Amino acid sequence: MYTVSVRGHMMIAHSFRGELFGPAQRLHGATYVVDVEFSRPDLGDEGVVVDIGRASQAVTSVLHELDFKNLDEDPDFSGKNTTTEFLAKVVFDRVLLRIRSGEVGPGSEKLAGMKVTLHESHIASASYAAAIERS
Amino acid sequence: MYTVSVRGHMMIAHSFRGELFGPAQRLHGATYVVDVEFSRPDLGDEGVVVDIGRASQAVTSVLHELDFKNLDEDPDFSGKNTTTEFLAKVVFDRVLLRIRSGEVGPGSEKLAGMKVTLHESHIASASYAAAIERS
Amino acid sequence: MYTVSVRGHMMIAHSFRGELFGPAQRLHGATYVVDVEFSRPDLGDEGVVVDIGRASQAVTSVLHELDFKNLDEDPDFSGKNTTTEFLAKVVFDRVLLRIRSGEVGPGSEKLAGMKVTLHESHIASASYAAAIERS
Amino acid sequence: MYTVSVRGHMMIAHSFRGELFGPAQRLHGATYVVDVEFSRPDLGDEGVVVDIGRASQAVTSVLHELDFKNLDEDPDFSGKNTTTEFLAKVVFDRVLLRIRSGEVGPGSEKLAGMKVTLHESHIASASYAAAIERS
Amino acid sequence: MYTVSVRGHMMIAHSFRGELFGPAQRLHGATYVVDVEFSRPDLGDEGVVVDIGRASQAVTSVLHELDFKNLDEDPDFSGKNTTTEFLAKVVFDRVLLRIRSGEVGPGSEKLAGMKVTLHESHIASASYAAAIERS
Amino acid sequence: MYTVSVRGHMMIAHSFRGELFGPAQRLHGATYVVDVEFSRPDLGDEGVVVDIGRASQAVTSVLHELDFKNLDEDPDFSGKNTTTEFLAKVVFDRVLLRIRSGEVGPGSEKLAGMKVTLHESHIASASYAAAIERS
Numbered sequence: 001m002y003t004v005s006v007r008g009h010m011m012i013a014h015s016f017r018g019e020l021f022g023p024a025q026r027l028h029g030a031t032y033v034v035d036v037e038f039s040r041p042d043l044g045d046e047g048v049v050v051d052i053g054r055a056s057q058a059v060t061s062v063l064h065e066l067d068f069k070n071l072d073e074d075p076d077f078s079g080k081n082t083t084t085e086f087l088a089k090v091v092f093d094r095v096l097l098r099i100r101s102g103e104v105g106p107g108s109e110k111l112a113g114m115k116v117t118l119h120e121s122h123i124a125s126a127s128y129a130a131a132i133e134r135s
Numbered sequence: 136m137y138t139v140s141v142r143g144h145m146m147i148a149h150s151f152r153g154e155l156f157g158p159a160q161r162l163h164g165a166t167y168v169v170d171v172e173f174s175r176p177d178l179g180d181e182g183v184v185v186d187i188g189r190a191s192q193a194v195t196s197v198l199h200e201l202d203f204k205n206l207d208e209d210p211d212f213s214g215k216n217t218t219t220e221f222l223a224k225v226v227f228d229r230v231l232l233r234i235r236s237g238e239v240g241p242g243s244e245k246l247a248g249m250k251v252t253l254h255e256s257h258i259a260s261a262s263y264a265a266a267i268e269r270s
Numbered sequence: 271m272y273t274v275s276v277r278g279h280m281m282i283a284h285s286f287r288g289e290l291f292g293p294a295q296r297l298h299g300a301t302y303v304v305d306v307e308f309s310r311p312d313l314g315d316e317g318v319v320v321d322i323g324r325a326s327q328a329v330t331s332v333l334h335e336l337d338f339k340n341l342d343e344d345p346d347f348s349g350k351n352t353t354t355e356f357l358a359k360v361v362f363d364r365v366l367l368r369i370r371s372g373e374v375g376p377g378s379e380k381l382a383g384m385k386v387t388l389h390e391s392h393i394a395s396a397s398y399a400a401a402i403e404r405s
Numbered sequence: 406m407y408t409v410s411v412r413g414h415m416m417i418a419h420s421f422r423g424e425l426f427g428p429a430q431r432l433h434g435a436t437y438v439v440d441v442e443f444s445r446p447d448l449g450d451e452g453v454v455v456d457i458g459r460a461s462q463a464v465t466s467v468l469h470e471l472d473f474k475n476l477d478e479d480p481d482f483s484g485k486n487t488t489t490e491f492l493a494k495v496v497f498d499r500v501l502l503r504i505r506s507g508e509v510g511p512g513s514e515k516l517a518g519m520k521v522t523l524h525e526s527h528i529a530s531a532s533y534a535a536a537i538e539r540s
Numbered sequence: 541m542y543t544v545s546v547r548g549h550m551m552i553a554h555s556f557r558g559e560l561f562g563p564a565q566r567l568h569g570a571t572y573v574v575d576v577e578f579s580r581p582d583l584g585d586e587g588v589v590v591d592i593g594r595a596s597q598a599v600t601s602v603l604h605e606l607d608f609k610n611l612d613e614d615p616d617f618s619g620k621n622t623t624t625e626f627l628a629k630v631v632f633d634r635v636l637l638r639i640r641s642g643e644v645g646p647g648s649e650k651l652a653g654m655k656v657t658l659h660e661s662h663i664a665s666a667s668y669a670a671a672i673e674r675s
Numbered sequence: 676m677y678t679v680s681v682r683g684h685m686m687i688a689h690s691f692r693g694e695l696f697g698p699a700q701r702l703h704g705a706t707y708v709v710d711v712e713f714s715r716p717d718l719g720d721e722g723v724v725v726d727i728g729r730a731s732q733a734v735t736s737v738l739h740e741l742d743f744k745n746l747d748e749d750p751d752f753s754g755k756n757t758t759t760e761f762l763a764k765v766v767f768d769r770v771l772l773r774i775r776s777g778e779v780g781p782g783s784e785k786l787a788g789m790k791v792t793l794h795e796s797h798i799a800s801a802s803y804a805a806a807i808e809r810s
Contacts, residue, residue, distance in 0.1 A: 001535065002490045007528040009391045013283035013299035013340070018181045022188065023338040029283035029299010033392045046423045047486035049531070053427065068293040070283070081182035085137045121279045122303045122797060123142040126184070130136070144796045148688035148704035148745070153451045157458065158743040164688035164704010168797045203698040205688070216452035220407045256684045257662060257708045258412040261454070265406065271805065272760045277798040288586045292593065316693045317756035319801070323697065351587035355542045392527060393547040396589070400541070414661045418553035418569035418610070428608040434553035434569010438662045473563040475553070526549045527573045558721045562728065621722035625677045663682040666724070670676070 001112070004049045005037040006056045010063045014071040014082045021081075027072070032087065033119040034063060036095060037129075044107045051105040058098040062091055084118050084126035092116045092128045099132070136247070139184045140172040141191045145198045149206040149217045156216075162207070167222065167253040169198060171230060172264075174248040179241070186240040193233040197226055219253050219261035227251045227263045234267070271382070274319045275307040276326045280333045284341040286351045297342070302357065302388040304333060306365060307399075309383040314376070321375040328368040332361055354388050354396035362386045362398045369402070406517070409454045410442040411461045415468045419476040421486045432477070437492065438524040439468060441500060442534075449512045456510040463503040467496055489523050489531035497521045497533045504537070541652070544589045545577040546596045550603045554611040554622045561621075567612070572627065573659040574603060576635060577669075584647045591645040598638040602631055624658050624666035632656045632668045639672070676787070679724045680712040681731045685738045689746040691756045702747070707762065708794040709738060711770060712804075719782045726780040733773040737766055759793050759801035767791045767803045774807070 013029040036059045040049045066074075071082040080086065092114060099108045115129035148164040171194045175184045201209075206217040215221060227249060234243045250264035283299040306329045310319045336344075341352040350356060362384060369378045385399035418434040441464045445454045471479075476487040485491060497519060504513045520534035553569040576599045580589045606614075611622040620626065632654060639648045655669035688704040711734045715724045741749075746757040755761060767789060774783045790804035 002493070002531070002533050004490055004531040005529065007392065009393070011294075011298050011300050011391070013297050016181075020181055020183070020186050020188070024281075026338050027283050027340040028281050028338040029301075030281050031299075031301040031391050043488075043490060046421075046425055047488045047491045048425070049490050051425050052529070053425070068296050068298040070297040083178075083182045085139055085178060085184050086182045088137070121281070121301050122277065123279070124140065124187070126137070126139040128137050142797065144798070146699075146703050146705050146796070148702050151451075155451055155453070155456055155458070159686075161743050162688050162745040163686050163743040164706075165686050166704075166706040166796050203701050203703040205702040218448075218452045220409055220448060220454050221452045223407070256686070256706050257682065258684070259410065259457070261407070261409040263407050272763070272801070272803050274760055274801040275799065286586075290586050290588070290591050290593075313758075313760060316691075316695055317758045317761045318695070319760050321695050322799070323695070353583075353587045355544055355583060355589050356587045358542070394545065394592070396542070396544040398542050412662065414663070416564075416568045416570050416661070418567050429551075431608050432553050432610040433551050433608040434571075435551050436569075436571040436661050473566050473568040475567040526551070526571050527547065528549070556721075560721055560723070560726050560728070623718075623722045625679055625718060625724050626722045628677070664680065664727070666677070666679040668677050 001039050001041055002043060002049050003037050003039045004052060004055070005035050006052065006059055007033065007035050008059050008063045009033045010067040012066055012069055012071050016081045016083065018081065030084075030120050032084070034059070034091060035117045035119075036091070037115040038111055039113040039115075040111050044110070048107065050108050050111065054103065054105045055108070058095055058104050061098070062094040065094070066090075084120050084124070085128065088116045088118050088126050088128035091118070092130065096132065136174050136176055137178060137184050138172050138174045139187060139190070140170050141187065141194055142168065142170050143194050143198045144168045145202040147201055147204055147206050151216045151218065153216065162205075165219075165255050167219070167255055169194070169226060170252045170254075171226070172250040173246055174250075175246050179245070183242065185243050185246065189238065189240045190243070193230055193239050196233070197229040200229070201225075219255050219259070220263065223251045223253050223261050223263035226253070227265065231267065271309050271311055272313060272319050273307050273309045274322060274325070275305050276322065276329055277303065277305050278329050278333045279303045280337040282336055282339055282341050284352045286353065288351065291351075297340075300354075300390050302354070302390055304329070304361060305387045305389075306361070307385040308381055309385075310377075310381050314380070318377065320378050320381065324373065324375045325378070328365055328374050331368070332364040335364070336360075354390050354394070355398065358386045358388050358396050358398035361388070362400065366402065406444050406446055407448060407454050408442050408444045409457060409460070410440050411457065411464055412438065412440050413464050413468045414438045415472040417471055417474055417476050419487045421488065423486065426486075435489075435525050437489070439464070439496060440522045440524075441496070442520040442522075443516055444518040444520075445516050449515070453512065455513050455516060459508065459510045460513070463500055463509050466503070467499040470499070489525050489529070490533065493521045493523050493531050493533035496523070497535065501537065541579050541581055542583060542589050543577050543579045544592060544595070545575050546592065546599055547573065547575050548599050548603045549573045550607040552606055552609055552611050556621045556623065558621065570660050572624070574599070574631060575657045575659075576631070577655040577657075578651055579653040579655075580651050584650070588647065590648050590651065594643065594645045595648070598635055598644050601638070602634040605634070606630075624660050624664070625668065628656045628658050628666050628668035631658070632670065636672065676714050676716055677718060677724050678712050678714045679727060679730070680710050681727065681734055682708065682710050683734050683738045684708045685742040687741055687744055687746050689757045691758065693756065696756075702745075705795050707759070709734070709766060710792045710794075711766070712790040712792075713786055714788040714790075715786050719785070723782065725783050725786060729778065729780045730783070733770055733779050736773070737769040740769070741765075759795050759799070760803065763791045763793050763801050763803035766793070767805065771807065
């Protein structure tokens with residue numbers, strides 16, 4: 001399996017509900033350094049997994065929707081804790097939508113899987129990985 | 136699959152037996168920067184893979200048992216080479232015991248797998264990964 | 271000159287005032303990975319720049335005051351933009367207060383300088399460095 | 406599954422053919438920081454996945470073949486785009502040849518898989534991973 | 541002294557002249573991950589060392605001039621070895637020109653110094669640092 | 676000022692004397708990832724601070740003397756705590772000896788300073804830096 005990975009980041013505010021979260025129940029924030037890995041069993045004619053330029057643009061566009069925001073006020077996340085693992089899947093789903101809409105260009109229809117990792121500090125990260133089902 | 140990862144470290148002395156090891160047959164030491172990844176197919180109500188606070192405490196407690204020690208004198212490792220890959224499994228097994236004893240709290244019974252990586256320098260690391268069987 | 275460096279982190283929310291800041295005028299947040307470097311021209315009897323345990327506790331205590339907070343609501347920063355460079359000096363000043371109060375223990379009175387670096391992402395950081403004047 | 410990983414690097418020149426590549430169609434270059442992971446389901450008598458010294462030599466020898474070269478002039482890659490993902494498989498195949506020739510020593514015949522990752526910058530990488538079939 | 545740092549990168553081909561360079565006399569290439577640090581003794585009204593957006597644009601614009609090029613064919617470097625340390629000064633000088641032309645905006649006239657570091661691999665880097673003289 | 680930096684590592688065992696050190700009074704160990712920075716105000720004819728190949732060999736040779744050893748048994752350190760900051764100066768002094776003996780080759784007599792940093796984990800490091808006096 002071939003994989004290519006691109007990195008971006010976003011800086012958001014949020015708070016969590018539940019005693020589990022201790023002081024993170026207060027409004028605070030995070031920088032998420034985000035790695036998106038695209039996997040495919042073989043390479044296309046040009047020798048690439050995917051057009052990395054268009055894939056990067058798709059990732060940037062997804063992160064831009066969340067960047068510099070207070071996620072507590074985003075209706076998409078109403079009633080949800082926007083934990084690192086939760087946000088990994090949000091990024092996964094939104095990049096996948098762009099792949100399916102054709103935004104990522106030729107070859108992206110052959111992608112077999114994706115993994116999104118959010119690094120929240122030098123000691124903690126979370127990820128969501130899944131196969132990409134044929135739509 | 137969702138994964139969360141926490142990082143700790145330990146600083147130990149040890150020596151290896153076997154010509155294979157060359158100068159590492161002498162008593163020497165290592166800092167191991169340790170990443171423990173916890174995986175689970177879906178998130179609980181709070182939106183988390185596991186209570187990261189309690190998971191971190193479990194990891195810290197396991198590393199504390201080994202930290203600042205000469206592993207050559209630890210009866211648990213008698214007759215064993217405490218290589219990086221061997222120690223990755225030691226950490227895996229000991230964190231798993233804590234999960235099974237309930238120390239890591241609600242949700243941890245749904246963990247599907249774990250991966251432990253020990254970075255021994257900027258150029259070398261080793262890991263042990265396995266599914267968590269229902270006990 | 272000898273230097274020892276310890277690392278911690280904090281996760282805060284804040285917003286900035288001024289067109290200069292573009293979208294960062296909105297409430298957002300950041301993880302700051304914080305390195306505090308302590309410098310001294312020679313080593314004490316034990317062969318250390320400073321009691322690293324006590325120095326780490328001082329740093330942790332300073333970061334704890336800011337961690338998991340919305341800095342916009344902290345009266346200490348009223349009317350200020352809590353930029354990365356501004357916060358580097360806040361951490362510097364608060365660690366210095368702890369050094370001067372004796373919290374960092376014997377040897378810390380011989381410290382010649384300190385540098386505080388806040389990494390806000392994989393591509394940006396800011397620092398504040400100064401000599402420590404004899405009080 | 407146990408895994409050990411070793412790191413090396415190479416510095417090459419090359420160019421790509423295809424509009425997809427934009428300015429990378431010009432002759433340019435890259436440092437590839439290369440991680441090779443060797444996996445095996447259990448450890449040998451010495452407690453190791455593989456003789457890490459010999460495995461490192463095999464990786465170094467493979468990277469040496471490519472290092473400080475203009476890959477556009479290497480007949481092995483004639484008519485190919487030497488993209489990061491393509492080169493990950495080249496390194497994989499060449500390390501595998503050395504394993505199969507016995508160069509990596511006892512135990513290497515039990516390796517179950519390998520993953521080769523090439524980091525081309527702080528924001529991009531590519532990898533190739535596969536099971537090692539019994540020859 | 542306050543410092544802010546921004547990171548970019550460039551991917552170039554080149555060769556060196558002189559026996560000193562061994563195999564690097566051949567045409568090869570490098571990824572340079574580039575950190576540019578801007579220093580200033582005090583902060584402006586907005587609480588910043590410099591408008592980081594405009595400073596980043598200046599750095600990006602400088603790196604863009606060199607990115608995806610064969611430096612052996614750049615008349616600016618005719619008869620020169622474009623070593624890592626040499627290129628650190630090239631980037632320094634070109635960013636400084638942009639500061640002096642007013643491109644980096646208000647506050648940049650108060651910058652006291654700059655340091656440019658080029659990381660060429662996980663084990664080697666070079667930098668050029670100097671005070672900024674009043675023009 | 677121009678600076679070039681090379682990285683190596685060593686893996687040692689040792690123990691410390693003094694209550695200050697808590698559990699580090701026991702025999703334990705560390706991996707030190709070592710950066711040696713060489714500084715010089717201008718570049719030589721070849722465009723380099725120093726022959727990086729020979730400088731790297733000098734660093735490797737110094738680290739080799741300490742690597743895979745129990746420093747408690749090294750007569751050079753009798754009665755000393757081999758703390759990270761202490762060892763930074765040991766490496767500094769030994770590299771300087773090699774510079775003065777001519778081992779690092781032409782140009783090294785023009786070096787103006789050196790800084791040695793030992794990273795002992797992902798959260799702690801120490802360094803020693805000094806001007807190089809003309810001998």
